[in-house]
Structure formats: C-alpha cells, structure tokens
Amino acid sequence: MNPVDVKNLTVAYQKKAVLKNVTFTVPEGKLIGIIGPNGAGKSTLIKAVLGLIPKASGEVKIYNKKYRAKDRIVGYVPQRGSVDWDFPTSALDVVLMGRYGHVGWFKRPSKQDNQIARECLEKVGMEGYADRQISQLSGGQQQRVFLARALAQDAKVYFMDEPFVGVDAATERAIIDLLNELKSQGKTVLVVHHDLQTVKDYFDDCLLLNVETIASGPTEQVFTMENLHQTYGGKLAFLEQGKMMVEQK
Structure with a gap:
C-alpha cells in the first residue's frame, strides 16, 4: 500500500x-518535493488531496482508503502566510492542537498530552517559548511551532506547504534535520518547495x-534539465558553477 495515490x-x-x-x-518513508513555478497548482494540490477544496474529478487515496479530515494518519503544515498569527494563543496551545485527534476536540488534554507537546517544542528548539503568544514570535519561530x-x-x-519560506538558515537546517528524522521513523513527507x-x-x-503532472519519481531520474524546461518554460536561468538552476523572479 502506498501512502498517497492520486489519479x-x-x-x-x-x-x-x-x-x-x-x-x-x-512511496513510503520518503521525502518528496513538489516542484513547479508560481501558479502551477502546488498548494491547490495539497488542499485538494486533504479535501480542503472540492475537486472536479479524480481519486485520492491515503493508504488505499479515501481520506477523511478526522483521520489521524495525516498531518498538515500550511503556508505561514495563510495563518492568523494575531489569534491570542500560546505556542504550547498551538502544539496541543496536534493532539486533538487523539484526545477529541471536547476533552481536555491530559498531562501526557502536555508532556508530548513540550517534547515536540523541544525538538524544534522552541521549549523556552511555550508560554509566548504566537504573535510575538518571529517568522522562523512561528514555522517551528507549526512543525x-x-x-x-x-x-x-x-503535507508541508513551503515550510522553508521566510526562515533563516538555522531554521531551514533545523527543518530539514527534522524531516530526515521523520523519514528515519518510516514517515512520508511531501513538501511544496521553491528553491x-x-x-x-x-x-x-x-x-x-x-x-499537469510533468514527471514524478526518484529525484536523480526526474530532476533533469529537460523536465525542468518543460515545467518552467523560459523561466529558468542556468548557472555554470555546480550547474545550479534557479527560477527567475
């Protein structure tokens, strides 16, 4: 059974x-990058898979079953810009929201849930900010709380929508380390990525x-100049040093 099947x-x-x-x-236990230009439908794809927006046609299955929003097997990190960061709540309360699928929306989190939430904050280097209002955090700190x-x-x-946007180099490194830790635990992570x-x-x-789908599969096979030209059209510039490729703004 594949974690995600979209047809x-x-x-x-x-x-x-x-x-x-x-x-x-x-495939299971992989980090998957969702790559494409602005307006390609990357964020729309995630929202459609999660049932946050309606689809006109097609089929989505998570571990061979139709996805339901209450399923605990799927986690979602939205774009930071789509969140109301002025909402009066603490970093710890935000993290505890991730436990509601386990305890139920109308039950109080247990001591164990609180402990798990604090451990998760510690994993992203935010244990010292548990009681801080989210509006008082920097962009990188807010992203760490959502992770x-x-x-x-x-x-x-x-599913993570542009988790590296607007964060400093240290936070980006912390995020990729965390994603690799999830992968080592057999988790599957799909990331909308622009760099x-x-x-x-x-x-x-x-x-x-x-x-439309241009190509999908192992990075070494799919991430080619031919496929990138097909994906981005004339919006690519090629740098000689290291043959790096960047999208023109």
Whole structure:
C-alpha cells in the first residue's frame, strides 16, 4: 500500500482548470518535493488531496482508503502566510492542537498530552517559548511551532506547504534535520518547495507540476534539465558553477 495515490485529479476555479488530470504515487518513508513555478497548482494540490477544496474529478487515496479530515494518519503544515498569527494563543496551545485527534476536540488534554507537546517544542528548539503568544514570535519561530504541532499529531503522512519560506538558515537546517528524522521513523513527507538549488540535497523523490503532472519519481531520474524546461518554460536561468538552476523572479 502506498501512502498517497492520486489519479486524474482535476480542480477548477470558475470553470478554469488549475489542476488537470494530475496522477502520481508516493512511496513510503520518503521525502518528496513538489516542484513547479508560481501558479502551477502546488498548494491547490495539497488542499485538494486533504479535501480542503472540492475537486472536479479524480481519486485520492491515503493508504488505499479515501481520506477523511478526522483521520489521524495525516498531518498538515500550511503556508505561514495563510495563518492568523494575531489569534491570542500560546505556542504550547498551538502544539496541543496536534493532539486533538487523539484526545477529541471536547476533552481536555491530559498531562501526557502536555508532556508530548513540550517534547515536540523541544525538538524544534522552541521549549523556552511555550508560554509566548504566537504573535510575538518571529517568522522562523512561528514555522517551528507549526512543525511541532505536526510532530505532536504523530501522523504517518505529512503535507508541508513551503515550510522553508521566510526562515533563516538555522531554521531551514533545523527543518530539514527534522524531516530526515521523520523519514528515519518510516514517515512520508511531501513538501511544496521553491528553491531548485537544494532539491537534490533535500528530496528522495520529486513531483514536477505545472497544472499537469510533468514527471514524478526518484529525484536523480526526474530532476533533469529537460523536465525542468518543460515545467518552467523560459523561466529558468542556468548557472555554470555546480550547474545550479534557479527560477527567475
């Protein structure tokens, strides 16, 4: 059983397809990069898989079953910019939200749940900020708190939407170390990612996306100049040093 199977997924806004017949399969225990230009439908893909937006057609299965929002086996880290960081709550309370699938929404978290939440904050280097209001945290600190919430959920499959955007180098390193730790535990992590220079270093597999599936599979096979030209069109610049590839803004 594959953690994620998507077949012919189509999503349309005002009768215009923003995803068209997207098909891919995700192997277990891998870090998968979802790569493509702005407007390619990367965030839409995650939201459609999670049922946060309706799909026009297609099929999504998580471990060979239709996904339901209450399923505890899936964790989600949204884009930081989509969150209301002025909401009056502490870092610890945010992380405890990841435990609600275990304890239920109308029950108080136990001492064990609180301990797990604090351990998750410690794993992301935020144990000293447990009682701090999230509005008082920096962008990188907020992202670490959201990662801790995902850890507290103890899911089997994680979807992360641009977790490296707006964070400093130390936080980016901490995030990739955490993702590798999840992988070592047999977890599967799908990450929307924009920095082409780090794709080969970070991800085992890639999904190249531009409204349609361009290619998917092991990074060393899929992340090629030919596929990248097909994905980005004329928006690529090639640097001689290390043959790095960057998207032009």
